[in-house]
Amino acid sequence: MTPSPSPLPLLSRIRFRDAGTLLGLILISVVFASLTPVFLTAPNLVNILQQSSINACIALGMTLVIISGGIDLSVGPVAALSGVLGAAMLVAGVPIPLAVAGALVVGLFCGFLSGALIAWGGLQPFIVTLGGLSLFRALALIFTGGTPIFGLPDGFRAVTNGSLLGVPNPVIIVAVLALLAWVILNKTPLGEYFMAVGGNPEAARIAGVPVTMTKLAAYMISGLMAAVASMILIGRLGAAEPTLGSLWELDAIAAAAIGGASLMGGRGSIIGTLIGCIILGTLRNGLTLMNVQAFYQLLATGIIIIVAMLIDKATSGKQG
Amino acid sequence: MTPRLALHAMTKTYSGNTVLHGVDLTVLPGEVHGLLGENGAGKSTLLNILCGVIASDGGSIEIDGKLVSISSPREAAQAGVAMIHQELQQVPELTVAQNIFLGAAKRRAGGLFVDRAAQEAEARRLLQPLDPAIDVTAPVRDLRVAQRQIVEIAKALRANARIIAMDEPTSSLTPKEFERLVQVIGGLAASGVSIIYVSHKMDEVFRLCQTATILRDGKLISQVPIPATPVRGVIELMVGRELATATHQSFATDKVLLRVKGLTRGTAVLDAGFDLHAGEVLGIAGLVGSGRTELMRLIAGVDRADAGVVEVAGKPVPGHSPRARIKAGLGLVPEERKRDGIIRQRPVSSNIGLPSMREFSRLGIIRSARLKARSEELMREVNLRPLDVTRPIGSFSGGNQQKVIIGRWLASDTRIFLFDEPTRGIDVGAKAEIYDLIEGLAREGRAVIVVSSELPEVMRVSDRVLVMREGRISADLGPGQITESAIARAAIPA
Secondary structure, eight states: OOOOOOOHHHHHHHHHHHHHHHHHHHHHHHHHHHTTTTTTTTHHHHHHHHHHHHHHHHHHHHHHHHHHTOOOHHHHHHHHHHHHHHHHHHHHHOOOHHHHHHHHHHHHHHHHHHHHHTTTOOOHHHHHHHHHHHHHHHHHHHHHHOBBBOOOOOHHHHHHHHHEEEHHHHHHHHHHHHHHHHHHHHHHHHHHHHHHHHHHHHHHHHHTHHHHHHHHHHHHHHHHHHHHHHHHHHHHHBBBOOOTTTTTTHHHHHHHHHHHHOOSSSSOOHHHHHHHHHHHHOOOOHHHTTTHHHHHHHHOOOOOOOHHHHHHHHHHHHHH | OOSEEEEEEEEETTTTEEEEEEEEEEEEETTTTEOEEEEEEHHHHHHHHHHTSSSSOOOOOOOETTEEEOHHHHHHHHTTTTEEEOOOOOOTTHHHHHHHHHTOOETTTTTEOOOOOHHHHHHHHHHHOOTTEEETBBBBGGGGGHHHHHHHHHHHHTTTEEEEEEEEETTTTOHHHHHHHHHHHHHHHHHTTEEEEOOHHHHHHHHSEEEEEEEEEEEEEEEEETTTSSSHHHHHHHHHHHHOOOOOOOOEEEEEEEEEEEETTTEEEEEEEEEEEEEEHHHEEETTTSHHHHHHHHHTTTTSSSSSEETTEEEOOOSSSSHHHHHHEEEEEOIIIIIIIOOOTBHHHHHGGGGGGTEETTTEEEEEEHHHHHHHHHHHTTTTOOOOOSBBBBSSSSHHHHHHHHHHHHHHHHHTEEESSSTTOOOHHHHHHHHHHHHHHTTEEEEEEEOOHHHHHHHHHHHEEEEEEEEEEEEOTTTTOOHHHHHHHHHHHO
């Protein structure tokens, strides 16, 4: 019995895809390094990671949602709502760990709401989270009356502005979360369920996968990640604006897609998403260093996303 | 007579893997020509080349004695070639007439608007000899599969097709609908249209075809006259070896493993009840639409019953979800493998472990090495080819995918296997392997239900046969009572 020539097994195929994303990052970095001397210095590279960390945090949750066959457009406003509620608690003198926990619970709860409507209500993720996008933003604006909350305690700000061995704390926090997300996706039953539900929800249900709980978990994780991202942001800014997190969902979706997540569900990679975030961060950083106007930065971002998708299509098509 | 179609020395290679080795195919005008072979024999590749979906690496196509070049579906249509795919390529929301004129709309007002009235009139004219009962203004979604197939044929005629290739056209037809299709094909052939008929069902091929071309491993094996060649001979040419004569052995005990009482859902399943014993293989026969699949789905918890009880080993199963039923020891091997069975892009091992991920985990982490080892062990038992559990399941043939789904339930210690059309879309060689697996399950003391539209299959594997008719169980045939006529009498509504 001679086996027919096999395509690459899935595991190494995903690694192959990640290697492609990494190659893209290296290419972009080489271009910037040759154009501007400041780019390839340690402080600037740390800076890129720091600037990418918030998007990475959001994109981790987004990747899990996308893999499970959904989408979460409400992450920005969820971050805003948990950010202003957390800030209000901090300013009111609630102990820092308690206030942060409160903000995270708000994020979890927002994710639970979207997830419940999608998983139990059977509504479409795009529409539900589009509703959430308006709803949570409105709640954040109503709660604050539209004005930022100032005066966050120094103890809180010290956490997000501090660093360990030269690595900014936000980068460390997001790296730990990324490791957790990677373990969940690749090493736990829940991760298998995410991929099965995103790949074929009906077959997954018949195979005994708890489909409802799986979807719920994805949106709750996404909400939680949005809340974490808002804590990092308000800590760095020292204030919580109800308008924070505007258009975060788009950057997060872009990073996941560049990293190889399929919006049809069933496919995606945590490592790929992280590299995708760094690609977007590097692009902005490099263009800023070269004094390129913001308009052109936007243009470059758009081009990168589309080129990444074209390469993805061309290479995955050949492997059937 | 000049052949209608002559494919000569067609060759196709995919990255070093030759799937067609210089295959010839000659079809006469007005001939119904069977194209036979196991899955992977090259039938689809050959038809796809003929229809311009893929390009050949070598060979020529002659139609009515003239050399033609077909490099796109459009050129195929212009050359008079049409294909009726197994999964019909229609837009369900559009009307019958709109589907018939898809991509070739009749226009008016200088091409600005679609001339619906003219399209509908023409569609009516085309459908008149085929099935006048079809309403050309109805959305295709509302039609039964058999009628949708007729619409596809009308579409082919609209494009003036002289060669119509049909890929397994009867896989979801009732016997009555099949009779209608036989008439339609007869009419087409009489009017000079040539039909290329792909099917795994020998009785159909022998009923319809005058000639058959047999492929194996991408090579032309033989072109044989059909009624003149015995069925067994044709199958042996397809498989490339002699078939062992099947014998049925029973391992049934009298220990009741599954008891179904009063199961009802709408009018699809009415008051169904029966016992299933350890070691028993219970066949369920009946016409399409008699409620067999629906009954399986109720037992497996995929659909919710309006009334009724499912007991496993004397205890009612709590809960209605597939998950609850799986915990109780039931496993469904569904009919629509692609839709309900496999997670296409995931490796074989993930597909196997899906219902029992928790059992393969420790402290919440999957023990991947153990899952892989167990999967390999199971797949070696069922003879998965190639034996590589890290490959995505979507890259395997239908028969091998079926073995993985069976392995999934073996891995989770399922005691009651529910097979819905276990060999649909599976080639002759793999069929025998699936039958052996079913027998093996019974030998180990598990209980098996096999729903099948193919009487020879039901009669080969079953110790006992239930027949369904209009949602009810109309007969319970024990050993010695299982005959084709007894099943048919119980299946056909009076």
